[in-house]
Amino acid sequence: MFISRTKRAAAAALAGLAATALALTGCAPSGGSSGGYDPDEEVTLNFTWWGNDDRAARYDALIEKFNEEYPNITINGTFTDFPSYWEKRQTEAAGGGLPDVWQFSDSYLRQYGEPGLLLDLQTVADYIDFDAFEDSLRQTGQLNGTQYSLPTGYSAWAVFLNDDILAQYGIDPYEGGTSYEEYSAWMASVTEATGGAVFGGTDYTQRIQNFENVLRQQGGNLYTEDGQLGFTEEQLKEFWESGAADRDGVTVPQSRLEEISPVSGFGGKLTASEMSWSNFIAAYLGDSGASSISLVAPPTDDPSAKDLYRQAGLQMAISATTKHPEAAAIFLDYVVNSPEAGEIFGTSLGFPASSTKLAGAKLEGADAQVGDYLESVADRIGDAPPVPVVGYGSLEQTFWDLGKSIGLGAISVDDAVAQFFDEASVILG
The missing domain is CATH 3.40.190.10 (Periplasmic binding protein-like II)
Known part of the structure; x- marks a missing residue:
């Protein structure tokens, strides 16, 4: 070379x-x-x-x-x-x-x-x-x-764990790579063990990247090669509805997150876990002041899927x-x-x-x-998705804003889905 x-x-x-x-x-x-x-x-x-x-x-x-x-x-x-x-x-x-x-x-x-x-x-x-x-x-x-x-x-998508919080309350860490149901059960166990002083995690249905992982487990993507959305209204509705049980006392209330914004729930030590890109570890260490943070694989309902990718x-x-x-x-x-x-x-x-x-x-x-x-999740790394659609940054922010509104109880899932697709139709022409 x-x-x-x-x-x-x-x-x-x-x-x-x-x-x-x-x-x-x-x-x-x-x-x-x-x-x-x-x-x-x-x-x-x-x-x-x-x-x-x-x-x-x-x-x-x-x-x-x-x-x-x-x-x-x-x-x-x-x-x-x-x-x-x-x-x-x-x-x-x-x-x-x-x-x-x-x-x-x-x-x-x-x-x-x-x-x-x-x-x-x-x-x-x-x-x-x-x-x-x-x-x-x-x-x-x-x-x-x-x-x-x-x-x-x-980077690759990951689950971050605050080791200090888990040790303080004697909680076994999330092992990573389990089903979404098992991850939700683990978050519930954290919230129960701390008496609500710390929550198990943040509502992961707010992040479009988690929706992307679910779509990739099903053989799809967020968008197509020709620059259009790669999912239906029904798929988005199902995803946002899947977080309803966690939003009922398991994950940190959105109102608490609004109080500490722009710091995340994990960075503000309100949660013991959060999903984000692997390179966020330095920022999380700085925000939380934790002496130790671990990274483990995100949940998946299909262990054989190539849902992750090198972003x-x-x-x-x-x-x-x-x-x-x-x-x-x-x-x-x-x-x-x-x-x-x-x-x-x-x-x-x-x-x-x-x-x-x-x-x-x-x-x-x-x-x-x-x-x-990154080495530990190598077997889950698949092909990169198609080039993002024009206006993807705006769509990502819209997804997040609507997810937070659902968490605040300000909008129903059905209305959120309708608003997202209305916005997408304008952005994508």
Whole structure:
């Protein structure tokens, strides 16, 4: 396997030779972007991401490392929370002013890729090491065969357990991978053992990812290859109704969760378990203050199903209108491929998706737990789902909001299903 920096250096040298030859004939290009990367040209790139202060500190450290190698490329970095992030990107897209390099999500691949707002990364292939990714992970950033983004890492859906709470009340941990009925029974046992001081978990029917797992156990997906919903109103109704018994005193009341928002029930130590992506362990440790958190496989009613998948949703992309595509590609490559990125981020952006980034990661503590968990569920990992539909982010939020409204008793399941499909019909056209 070639090392991407070696390839970039060779490309830069060739570009320099070409520029020299052109200059001698009076035909030198007027800018670095039109004549290849010029290591002597001063370039400024706008880079943005969503996240918290911890992620910002890590990016700042990575940019500092990057500038030791590329002092001519100045990175202007900014960040915000997830909802505000995408609102701003939509405004920028309408005005043609997207950042040069930006943290991206596969949920928006159709929305930004189809209208040509993202750079085809193959056009700057001399500056990016694609071979460091397995095909299945590299393909998560492809749409109709075009490579628009690359993943920073990947995760798998998991059940998190607060080991401190379980030890305090002498409760046996959930073993993972049982039926949903058995998981609900375990949650009920926790709520009973603590006298309601801590609940067994959160209503898992609020999360579209849990619905996705159920559909995949049945051989389906949330959406189809041609960008439509992959489930019926009856299937959604059945799923939301399946949580009714748990909402009756087993899982934490939604009204309690509203009081501590945006911290989750698990992060706020109101629950002993919660389901989410495996890379959330660092955030959960920080929010809860727990000394120990375990990850186990989520429930399934079909142990032979390939319901889980390597979710590489957090990606990096380049704007199609950047004035410095080569420099942007060099920085993108550094974020997704460099050993320095592996060392600085560990698994906080997902388990490293590229072999070169993984080589720099020191998998200790929580990072090692994530690696062990991913290995433990390898037999349940199936093919990645189709590229998310346009507007998937909005549909995911609608699903969650309606699930919370059901929990508050503000809406019936039937009305929630009708509202979801009405919203979907508008978003999907």
